[in-house]
Amino acid sequence: MRKIETARRGDRERRPIAVIQFPGVNCEFETARAVRSAGFAAEVVRWNRTEGMLEKYGGFILPGGFSYQDRVRGGVIASREPVVGIVCEAAARGMPILGICNGAQILVEAGLIPGRTDKVEAALAPNKMPGRTGYHCDWVFVRVDGGASFLSGALGEGDVIPLPIAHGEGRFVSNDAELFPALLGGGQIPLRYCTAEGEVSAESPVCPNGSLLGAAALCNEEGNVLAMMPHPERAAYLYQVPDRIGGAWGDRKSALLEGDASDLFRPGPGAVLFDAFCCAAAEGVS
């Protein structure tokens, strides 16, 4: 946590974070808001404004939504946009890159995640749950295994974080049966769906989409690019947490009744992910 404090103190000299607005994304404004709450400047940047981007920004976030209407498959069309070439370049320079939901789909389609070869190695397939298919919006729990990613250090190993999901295509899959075990071994699955008590599972209802090994997020080998399906910006403040999830966060929310109105805007369970991202951005390009 000391790293985060340092990052916050130094935020005025830091370069802002770019939240890229592809046509059809719809979480760009609340994502930028969550970055600002983590102590960093953030700008929503239109997809076709690519000039000078690499120099201007200290990190890139690809927010959630339905870029290009999920034509073909979520993220496919956007991954061909010139701005994604700049994101790849930034990734190669070691800048932190975060893809959330549709942003995660774009990073996978661009081949940045898991990024072991130059090819697209994984995909985000339609959700698969017993008795239902398609879009699913709910709160889930994920267990942190920071591994290679920029989450490690900032987040505690084995921490359990409640976060909301909202997607129709969130099942991490691969044609290569050995890929996911290898990713797990290499610390490239930093978030996995789990029970409230922290027991990881790839089975419904704990895992809401049928993702391999219960993966909720993947990172590249270097750890600076993270693709996650849950939405941390929808859990960035305490007021957003539903009391029905119980546990420590549910109790904290219920305690609001005895508390003060300003407590509503205290950090929620998702805030720590933005802290970790901003911390990585503050450390700068390696």
Added chain:
Amino acid sequence: MIDIAPDITLSGKERSELIRLLGREPSTVELQLFDVLWSEHCSYKSSRPTLKEFLPTEGPTVLQGPEEDAGILHFTEWQGVRYGLVIAHESHNHPSQILPVEGAATGIGGIVRDVVCMGGELIGVLDPLRFGDVNGKRADHSIAIARGVVKGIAQYANALGVPNLGGDLFFDRSFDQNCLVNVVAVGLVEEDRVVPSAVPRAATGEKYVFLLVGKPTDSTGFGGATMASRVLDGEETENRGAVQVPDPFLKRVLNVALHDLYDRAQRRGIPFGCKDLGAGGIACMASEIADRGGVGVTIDLDRVPLAEEIPPFVAAVAETQERYGLALPASFVEEALALFNEEYDLPSIYRGARAAVVGEFTEERRVKILFKGETVCDAAVEAITTAPVAARVEGAAPETAVTARHDLPPEKIGGALLAMLASPNGGSAEPLFRSYDQEVKGNALLRPGEADASVILPIHGCPVGAAFTVDGNPRYGALDPWAGGAHAVLEAARNLACIGAAPLGITDCLNYGNPEDPEVFSQFRGGVRGLCEAVRRIGLRDDPGHPIPVVSGNVSFYNQSETGSAVAPSPVICMAGIVLDGANVVTLRLKEPGDAIFLVGRRRGDLGGSLYHDVVHGDRAGAPPRIAWDEETAALHAVSALVGDGLARACHDIGAGGMLFALAEMIVAAGALPAGVSQIAPGATIEIDRIGTGLSPAETLFCEAGGFLIEVDDKGARALCAAAERGGFPVFRIGEVTERGALEVRSGGETIVNLDGACLFDAWDGALRGVFQGV
């Protein structure tokens, strides 16, 4: 493609009136235009006098009443800026019956434009839905429509990025051939940045042009308004062309670009106007925005971007989705064109989409439409915007029905409760909650399903919440149209009270059959009277003496099957409220073992139109619950204040299903955990002899007289009892929250109901899973 002018629905009298107004025979374009303008859907010709007669539309909470695309309610002030809530309500019943997915999706698409064109940032949608009987003769059809509608709403709103803030669901055979799909959209606006639907007065000094932006115009949605103004004739396939084609992707980009334009113009003090294109397309939108600005307009159809070759009468009135019209000063128009066409690059992201100048506003107050150099429409603005009135006859009031009293021996009450929980009208709407995005925008404080009303914190850092609920019980409307209107408002006010909100205002959607039928017209008049009495009797919590204002709404007639039976009279209310301190809102699930459970409100054995009579006895006759106005309104304002002060731990209103049903919901709500049900706890034990009604247990437990169940600690209990004393309404300490996750009811020293929480949960949770499977 449509190349032959379709039948005109204007009556002979209306046609003569048109000839008189124009001083000649109308052209094809004029005929189509007036056919739309004078349709029931656009002109409210049957309903307008009744609405004007009864509905209060002004008051201390009103910034903008019903004459605009949407109403605006004063919300709050934060850091020196005053904010309003923009609110609009529409029906998309006929299109959804014909093509459920597209019909419902374009319902959302249309209503959100009404909010965005007023300058509102979209913050939510709500969806009151009425479908046919899913167990009856046409069950498969009803299920297919229900699934399609939910899918359409989910697809459009989720992609647009607007959270679902609630809705309600009702299944009844009167909707077998005519579903009701009502949609509400809400927005947030800074009060000094409201965008007028008028050409600015400055237009008389500087030249103002008509900029059309969005999807290229095609023939989709041609005849939509007239379709909504007559009974569906069973030839549903013939009407398909009148259903619009949705595109939330384009709408999202369009809305972001439009807000960018508003921002630039407002920062530089450039006056402008904006209006969405809905019924009647380009011609109607341009006429209305010109009329409100006191000017005229000339539209050049050759400059309208088209998706296909279409005749002028189609281009002028087609209801192609995803379009807005702007009145901009000529000096600003190049920048606006560049913003849409280059910066946001509309032409590249959607084939044929763009902004284009298609006309100009004129000092001469005439609406002229040009096509290939010829004038195809030339009428005085007043002729176009003066709506006709259709005198309708009111039938005799229906006779008051006698309510049978179906009792049950105490040992059968538990089984009856389970049957009600497992019924389509009693079960959990969880499948819908999981299909809709409840979280996008990140403002959610209470989501649909967590409490009786949803609450969002739309201004970051500000603890003031905006609360919303939609209500209407067609079982009551069918028995007594007046009660249908009155109870819809009461239920909505109780729902807001449960989370500590004070009402700000209402937007309504009034769904009835054919108004030319005197019986139907009297149902409509009765519903409006009931609604009106309730908003006056309840009044504003913090401004007593003022009725709750109605700031926008919609009337939908001709909801009737081809064989002539009308839908159950269905006035639907959306009530908006304000929560002063978001930290004090409570969910409805029971929380702390040992806490007291209080009943607020007398049990009187009203069972007519109850869920209990319907599910357990198959009886849908009788009279809806009587309303004890003084006691009930005092109670709901007191409960609202108590919860608002942070003195309740859980609160749920008693409405359809009665007291036992409400208590069961407070237990099973704990089971809706993200990762499946592990354990249902806590539970409750109540002693009904403490109520002392002289009624049988079944009459006490299933009576639908309005009331509340509240969980409080000792401090809350004292406050509630004191409030009851002051307000003159009855409260009863009926039991407590228990560690064990079960529901126990005691009477006469014996346990008459003892049901395990998991058993209650399974019945409730499974009720609609089959209906909405695969949505």
